[in-house]
Amino acid sequence: MEPSRRGVLTAGLYSVALAIPGWTDLTDRFERIAIDPHSRIGFTEVEAVKAMTEKISDLDDQFGGKATRPMSATFLVNTVVPYLKADGPDEVKRAMLSAAADHLYLTGYMAMDERADRLAQDYYVQALEMAGAAGDHLTYCTTLRGMSVQAVDLGHGDLALRLADAASAASPQAGPRMLAFLAGQQAHAAAKSGDRSTALLKIKQAESAMEKAESQAKAFGSYDPSSLSYHIAQVRYELGDKEAAIAHLEESDRSRESVYRRTRVRYNALLAERKLEVGRLEEACGDWNRVLDDYPMVKSGRCDDRIREMFALLVRYQDNGHARDLIERARTLVPAGVLTT
Structure with a gap:
């Protein structure tokens, strides 16, 4: 075992x-x-x-x-x-x-x-x-989907799509929330692998399934509109629409349950990165400051990755007051070991 x-x-x-x-x-x-x-x-x-x-x-x-x-x-x-x-x-x-x-x-x-x-x-x-x-089909499918999340997070789009498709194919008589749960990941993986048509088809299926699921009783902690907004954001980003990706990440943040602190750290850091890409530095610094509000309470390698990325991206902006203040604050909160690994 x-x-x-x-x-x-x-x-x-x-x-x-x-x-x-x-x-x-x-x-x-x-x-x-x-x-x-x-x-x-x-x-x-x-x-x-x-x-x-x-x-x-x-x-x-x-x-x-x-x-x-x-x-x-x-x-x-x-x-x-x-x-x-x-x-x-x-x-x-x-x-x-x-x-x-x-x-x-x-x-x-x-x-x-x-x-x-x-x-x-x-x-x-x-x-x-x-x-x-x-x-137990449910745990089998959920695990395959989790493996797809891991693969896409590490940049292996083709494998992520294969795993997401396997999860969907093995799910018997899935209800609408489970369909959204699986199709959202298929869409993200397809976008990551460069399959535009499949990504758009699957995100449409996920949206339709979520609409049906939200009209029924909601199970706390399950796949929800915040999760779907994150997947839409990832699909839009991979397909080149950065402003739409930012809008959907903001919507994901607005609708997220407050208990998901680790998710808040990771996704708000991603939101800041996306905003910086399109030149919205001051807004990005605001989002990163929100990240730092939560980060000291979270022990997560993936969150550490986002903090290291923040420092790497801000190096060229140290002449900007917002960026400089953010860097100084981060140095008081981030363990030294995070920046040396």
């Missing part, structure tokens, strides 16, 4: 040659876990794993993967793995496999946020295998 030490040692080495296990192959490939006859679980233990995963996910949104993944990994090793080895009714064991798959996906997401990208891949692949063994 725990990624190998070799995986930990090579955590930063993302693999674009990753083999993606297909849904129909997983149950045949999965090695049954040896059962400990002296330990037994019921649905109470399953619910405990689900509750802990949700709680850690909430903390991750606020404080970042560097702060929360150690907690998640410890719970995985000390609690989830022993539960997986315990005896119990078949329906309980399947439910535990599903809960474990979701926890593995979350832990992989945290590793990606740390910028331990190879380690994240290890967790993601294990989440796929666990979801297949549990018959």
Whole structure:
């Protein structure tokens, strides 16, 4: 269950040659876990794993993967793995496999946020295998989509699109919010890979699905209009419309739930970068100052990346008072180690 030490040692080495296990192959490939006859679980233990995963996910949104993944990994090793080895009714064991798959996906997401990208891949692949063994299509599709997010974030557009398409193809009878969740990522990946027609088609599908989803009961923490606005912004940027990208990033910020501090840091930093590209320096400095309001509370490799980019971009603007004040403020808030890595 725990990624190998070799995986930990090579955590930063993302693999674009990753083999993606297909849904129909997983149950045949999965090695049954040896059962400990002296330990037994019921649905109470399953619910405990689900509750802990949700709680850690909430903390991750606020404080970042560097702060929360150690907690998640410890719970995985000390609690989830022993539960997986315990005896119990078949329906309980399947439910535990599903809960474990979701926890593995979350832990992989945290590793990606740390910028331990190879380690994240290890967790993601294990989440796929666990979801297949549990018959859990939702976690399987969500994990593939998470892998696509990682790939596009690292600039691998073609792989990101393949992963996003695989997630969409494996999703059975998806409701409108899930359709928007999957199509939005397909659109971003297609735009990143240079496939303009597919990107525009998928973003239109995502918008239509979101409109239907918002007319129904909304599940807190799920894919929402703020997330869709971010995807539209990314598509518009990749297709060359920088001003539209800025407008949609601003809309994403206006509609975002306040609990998503890490997302706020990353996306507002991206907004500042986009504004600087089109010559809106003073506005960019304002957005970066908002980033610095939140950044000290977030421990995230991806957020650190955006801070390093901010310093790199502002070097040529140090004669400007807004830029100079921002740089001076940032130097009092950003750990020295962030700027030397």
